[in-house]
Amino acid sequence: MSEHERIVSADADGAEEQRIEAALRPRKLDDFIGQERVREQLSLVLQSALRRGRTPDHVLLSGGPGLGKTTLAMIIAAELGQPLRISSGPAIERAGDLAAVLSTLSEGEVLFLDEIHRLARPAEEMLYMAMEDFRVDVVVGKGPGATAIPLDIAPFTLVGATTRAGMLPGPLRDRFGFVAHMDFYDPSELEIIVRRSARLLDVEIGDDAAAEIAGRSRGTPRIANRLLRRVRDYAEVRGDGTITRESARAALALYEVDERGLDRLDRAVLESLMRKFGGGPVGLSTLAVSVGEEPETVEVVAEPFLVRQGLLARTPRGRVATAAAWAHLGLPQPPTAPMAGTLFDVDGDAGPAGE
Numbered sequence: 001m002s003e004h005e006r007i008v009s010a011d012a013d014g015a016e017e018q019r020i021e022a023a024l025r026p027r028k029l030d031d032f033i034g035q036e037r038v039r040e041q042l043s044l045v046l047q048s049a050l051r052r053g054r055t056p057d058h059v060l061l062s063g064g065p066g067l068g069k070t071t072l073a074m075i076i077a078a079e080l081g082q083p084l085r086i087s088s089g090p091a092i093e094r095a096g097d098l099a100a101v102l103s104t105l106s107e108g109e110v111l112f113l114d115e116i117h118r119l120a121r122p123a124e125e126m127l128y129m130a131m132e133d134f135r136v137d138v139v140v141g142k143g144p145g146a147t148a149i150p151l152d153i154a155p156f157t158l159v160g161a162t163t164r165a166g167m168l169p170g171p172l173r174d175r176f177g178f179v180a181h182m183d184f185y186d187p188s189e190l191e192i193i194v195r196r197s198a199r200l201l202d203v204e205i206g207d208d209a210a211a212e213i214a215g216r217s218r219g220t221p222r223i224a225n226r227l228l229r230r231v232r233d234y235a236e237v238r239g240d241g242t243i244t245r246e247s248a249r250a251a252l253a254l255y256e257v258d259e260r261g262l263d264r265l266d267r268a269v270l271e272s273l274m275r276k277f278g279g280g281p282v283g284l285s286t287l288a289v290s291v292g293e294e295p296e297t298v299e300v301v302a303e304p305f306l307v308r309q310g311l312l313a314r315t316p317r318g319r320v321a322t323a324a325a326w327a328h329l330g331l332p333q334p335p336t337a338p339m340a341g342t343l344f345d346v347d348g349d350a351g352p353a354g355e
């Protein structure tokens with residue numbers, strides 16, 4: 001199963017979703033919900049830069065997909081009253097590609113580089129100098145006759161985004177004056193986001209219905225907005241278009257997203273772990289076979305959220321269902337649960353302990 005087929009995937013699901021997301025993006029820092037600390041710190045950085053009439057420090061935004069990094073980059077440009085250029089690590093294949101972008105930036109422009117951890121090495125090295133001295137070395141010619149011509153570029157602000165802060169080389173990380181870590185959102189914050197999005201989509205929604213959607217959104221605004229759209233469809237087709245708690249519940253049951261935001265795959269993994277292996281420990285491959293999935297799908301797609309929710313533990317001896325998992329699925333936890341799956345742990349590939 002591809003991550004993109006899942007309604008609870010945090011990744012953007014194609015061009016149509018991106019178009020709708022664009023319409024739902026807050027445009028000012030004051031309209032950006034949650035991430036209180038990041039917002040306050042960023043506000044100071046931007047205001048002080050505006051006062052001094054200088055470009056602010058380069059900004060690094062780190063955090064999982066769908067938490068608002070692109071939105072924040074757009075807000076930074078808007079608050080500075082500057083244009084925004086958008087590119088990404090994978091789109092810049094050679095240093096020359098980056099030089100072409102950098103040399104055409106206007107003074108003060110904001111450059112957003114998404115997935116900056118995937119920048120090719122030569123481009124990354126060019127970026128060091130550009131960030132520090134607003135200069136690049138453009139190499140002209142090939143072989144022994146090649147010469148590097150230094151080129152001044154206009155002072156700009158780099159906003160880098162990464163879902164993998166740990167993969168960023170130290171020298172690159174150090175060149176960002178401001179590093180913001182974006183966390184998962186609280187249900188109360190997601191509820192405000194759902195209500196705001198409903199307003200923009202011109203749908204009526206009760207507060208309890210907004211809370212119902214927020215609670216199942218896995219801490220991620222992108223998922224909240226997606227669930228809202230599916231619930232809206234349901235309310236339009238099966239009701240009078242108003243989203244009530246009942247219609248939200250019925251729609252989300254239809255899409256197999258449960259009260260905690262688990263989908264069919266998440267539940268299948270937990271159920272198998274408990275029903276077939278007595279709660280574990282059981283090896284990843286054995287568990288994957290039992291739900292008819294590849295081990296990688298179970299490990300990458302289902303497990304991180306289950307671990308984050310405290311429903312599944314990765315131990316050196318295998319995967320284990322926690323007491324919370326037994327309670328969530330409403331199954332009685334056998335007294336010997338933690339050890340019960342040992343017999344089945346034949347492939348011995350417990351995988352990493354922890355996330």
Ligand SMILES: Nc1ncnc2c1ncn2[C@@H]1O[C@H](COP(=O)(O)OP(=O)(O)OP(=O)(O)O)[C@@H](O)[C@H]1O
Nearest residue numbers: 021024025032033065066067068069070071221222
């Ligand atoms: N704090 C927020 N308040 C309101 N809406 C938000 C917030 N954060 C994100 N969103 C909404 O969630 C959607 C996804 O946000 P965005 O594209 O900024 O995420 P991202 O972190 O850049 O994701 P990716 O890593 O996949 O690029 C957008 O439609 C945006 O409107």
